[in-house]
Amino acid sequence: MGEQSAGGPTEQDLLQFLYRSPVGLIDADAEGAIALMTPMAAQLLLPLAGTASMDNLFDALAVALPGLRARVAAHGPAAGPVCVAQRFAGAQRNGERATLSLSLFRAEDGRLTAVLHDATHEERRQRRRVEAAAHTDSLTGLPNRQAVQEHLAVLLAQPRTPGRQHAVLFLNCDRFQHINDSAGHTAGDALLGLIAARLVDATDAAAPPAPDTVAASLEPLARTARPLVGRVGGDEFAVVAELDDTPTAVHTLSVHLATELARPYVLGDRSMQCSFSMGVAAAIPGEDTPGRSLYHARLAMTEAQREGGARIRLFDTLMLQRTRRRTDLENDLRRAIGTPELHVVYQPVVRLADGAVEAVEALVRWQHPLHGALSPVEFIGIAEDAGLIGALGQVVLATACREFAQWRQRYPERGPRLLAVNLSRGQLPEPTLVTGIEDILRDTGMPAGALQLEVTESLAAQDEAVQMRLHELKRLGLTLALDDFGTGYSSLASLYQLPVDLLKIDRSFVSQLETSAHHRVLVEATIKVAKSLNFRTVAEGIETVGQAEILRAMDCDKGQGYLFARPLQTDAFEAWLQQRQPSWRG
Incomplete structure (x- = not known):
C-alpha cells in the first residue's frame, strides 16, 4: 500500500483495490468498446468470448447474452440501470457450469459501467435452500414424505447386508381429529411438534438439518445405522430403521416407540395423552420400492386402527387381499344403495313380563350378487x-x-309399538341428520314417538358435540337408546348426563348369566341403576329360556334374541306376528 494523503486513499491504493477485487468492473462507451477492465472482469469474460473480440463488451457476451446490445439500445440515452444482477451461464469449471451475474448501468455522459461477478456459490446455496424446503416439513422440521421416500431409495439401492434388515414403521395418532376439535388447531399443531421431538429422541435419529443445507442429500445418513424420522401426513409419521435381522429387534423398537409416545404431553397448563396405531413392514433391497414399503407399513397401521387403535401390526400379504376386497366392496356399495340388493330385516323385541311384542329393530343386510348375504x-x-x-x-x-307405518294399520293389536333403528358414528356428525329424519317422518306418516334411534355407548360418551346432537334428536319427540351398554366408556354414575330413555344390555353379558355370578351381579346392578334414572332396559342376545328367566327375575323390561326370533325378512316378520302366541318363553 502506498502512503495515504490526509484526504484519503492514494491512487495507488485505489489501483490495488481494483486489482484485488473479487468483482469484475468494466468501463465501456455507448457502443460497448471497452476502455478499462479489472483483472477479475477479464478472468470471467475471457472464457465466454471464445474467438470474439475482447475489445467490445457486446461482442464478448454475444453468445452468453445475445440480446444485450439491443437491450442497451432500447434503454435509450437516459442514465440509470439497464439490467441488475442478471444471471447467465458461464464456462465449465470442475465439471460444473459456473453461474455469472451482470449488472449494467448507463452514466449521464452515455458511457456504460458493467459489474460482473461469479454467482456460482450463491446459486448453489439458493438451490440447496429450495431443495431443503421441498424436503422438509415446515411444522415439525422433520423430513417430509418425499425425503423419506428418497432415503428409502438410497437404502434399497445398496446391497443387502448379512444379518441386518431395514424396517419401515408407520404411525398414526388415534383420534387426533378429536384433539383438534376440542383443543383447537393451534394446540394440535403444537402437539404434533412435541410428538415429532419425542420420536426423534426415542429413535436417537439425527436432528433435522438446517434450512440452508441439502435435506435431500441423505446418503450420509443412509450409510449409518441411525433411524430416519419423517412426517408423512397430517398426523402420520414414518420411521425408517436399520436393525438386526431378528423379529425381536423390530418388536423391541416398535414397543419402545409406542411406550414413549404414550406418555403425557404438556401444552401450557394442559396435559394430553395420545395413543398410536403402528404398522411395520420390511424394506428389502432388490425386492421392494420406497412406495411399496411405505404402502405396506400404512396398510398394517390401518389394520391396527380398525382393530381399535393403540396397537402394533406387522404387514402380511393377507392385508393386501383384504384391502382389495374392501375397495371392491366400496365400489359395489356405491352402486347398490337404493337397489333391492340392500334391504331391511326385522328382529322382534318382546316384553319379558308377558311375551307381548313391544318393538322391532330394523337391520340392514346386503345380498351381494357375487359374495352372497353380507352382514x-x-x-x-x-x-x-x-x-x-x-x-x-x-x-x-x-x-x-x-313398512312400520303399514304394520300399525294392519296389526293394531298384535303389531309392535316401537321401531328401533341404529345410528352409526358416521351419521351423527352430518349437519342434515335432524332435518333428514324430520322429512322421513313426515313423508312416511311415522309418528316421532314411535321411533327409537340407537347409538352405541362408546359413541354417546365421546364428546359434547355428540351429546348436543343427541339433544337435538331428542327434541323431535323420539326415543333414544344406548346400545351395547357395558362395552364402552360410560359409567353408571354418568348416565344421567345423556338424553337417553333406554339401555340395551350387551349380549356379551347376557351370554354369561347362567354360568357367571360376576356377570349376574353386573347386569342386576345395571338394571337397578337404570330404573332409578327412569330408564327402561332391553337385554340383547337372549338365546335360552334360562337367560330369559334370570332377566325377568331381575325386572329387566324387554328382551331380544334368537330365543324369540332371528332377524326376519318383511314377509316372514308379518307371518311371525300372525302366528305367534304371546309368551315370554318365546
Missing part, C-alpha cells in the same frame, strides 16, 4: 370410511318407517 359388520365400516353412511342410513330409515 353389516362387513360393510358398515366401509360405508362410514367412504362417506356413504349418510345415504345408506337414509334409505334404511325411510324403508323401515314406511
Whole structure:
C-alpha cells in the first residue's frame, strides 16, 4: 500500500483495490468498446468470448447474452440501470457450469459501467435452500414424505447386508381429529411438534438439518445405522430403521416407540395423552420400492386402527387381499344403495313380563350378487370410511318407517309399538341428520314417538358435540337408546348426563348369566341403576329360556334374541306376528 494523503486513499491504493477485487468492473462507451477492465472482469469474460473480440463488451457476451446490445439500445440515452444482477451461464469449471451475474448501468455522459461477478456459490446455496424446503416439513422440521421416500431409495439401492434388515414403521395418532376439535388447531399443531421431538429422541435419529443445507442429500445418513424420522401426513409419521435381522429387534423398537409416545404431553397448563396405531413392514433391497414399503407399513397401521387403535401390526400379504376386497366392496356399495340388493330385516323385541311384542329393530343386510348375504359388520365400516353412511342410513330409515307405518294399520293389536333403528358414528356428525329424519317422518306418516334411534355407548360418551346432537334428536319427540351398554366408556354414575330413555344390555353379558355370578351381579346392578334414572332396559342376545328367566327375575323390561326370533325378512316378520302366541318363553 502506498502512503495515504490526509484526504484519503492514494491512487495507488485505489489501483490495488481494483486489482484485488473479487468483482469484475468494466468501463465501456455507448457502443460497448471497452476502455478499462479489472483483472477479475477479464478472468470471467475471457472464457465466454471464445474467438470474439475482447475489445467490445457486446461482442464478448454475444453468445452468453445475445440480446444485450439491443437491450442497451432500447434503454435509450437516459442514465440509470439497464439490467441488475442478471444471471447467465458461464464456462465449465470442475465439471460444473459456473453461474455469472451482470449488472449494467448507463452514466449521464452515455458511457456504460458493467459489474460482473461469479454467482456460482450463491446459486448453489439458493438451490440447496429450495431443495431443503421441498424436503422438509415446515411444522415439525422433520423430513417430509418425499425425503423419506428418497432415503428409502438410497437404502434399497445398496446391497443387502448379512444379518441386518431395514424396517419401515408407520404411525398414526388415534383420534387426533378429536384433539383438534376440542383443543383447537393451534394446540394440535403444537402437539404434533412435541410428538415429532419425542420420536426423534426415542429413535436417537439425527436432528433435522438446517434450512440452508441439502435435506435431500441423505446418503450420509443412509450409510449409518441411525433411524430416519419423517412426517408423512397430517398426523402420520414414518420411521425408517436399520436393525438386526431378528423379529425381536423390530418388536423391541416398535414397543419402545409406542411406550414413549404414550406418555403425557404438556401444552401450557394442559396435559394430553395420545395413543398410536403402528404398522411395520420390511424394506428389502432388490425386492421392494420406497412406495411399496411405505404402502405396506400404512396398510398394517390401518389394520391396527380398525382393530381399535393403540396397537402394533406387522404387514402380511393377507392385508393386501383384504384391502382389495374392501375397495371392491366400496365400489359395489356405491352402486347398490337404493337397489333391492340392500334391504331391511326385522328382529322382534318382546316384553319379558308377558311375551307381548313391544318393538322391532330394523337391520340392514346386503345380498351381494357375487359374495352372497353380507352382514353389516362387513360393510358398515366401509360405508362410514367412504362417506356413504349418510345415504345408506337414509334409505334404511325411510324403508323401515314406511313398512312400520303399514304394520300399525294392519296389526293394531298384535303389531309392535316401537321401531328401533341404529345410528352409526358416521351419521351423527352430518349437519342434515335432524332435518333428514324430520322429512322421513313426515313423508312416511311415522309418528316421532314411535321411533327409537340407537347409538352405541362408546359413541354417546365421546364428546359434547355428540351429546348436543343427541339433544337435538331428542327434541323431535323420539326415543333414544344406548346400545351395547357395558362395552364402552360410560359409567353408571354418568348416565344421567345423556338424553337417553333406554339401555340395551350387551349380549356379551347376557351370554354369561347362567354360568357367571360376576356377570349376574353386573347386569342386576345395571338394571337397578337404570330404573332409578327412569330408564327402561332391553337385554340383547337372549338365546335360552334360562337367560330369559334370570332377566325377568331381575325386572329387566324387554328382551331380544334368537330365543324369540332371528332377524326376519318383511314377509316372514308379518307371518311371525300372525302366528305367534304371546309368551315370554318365546
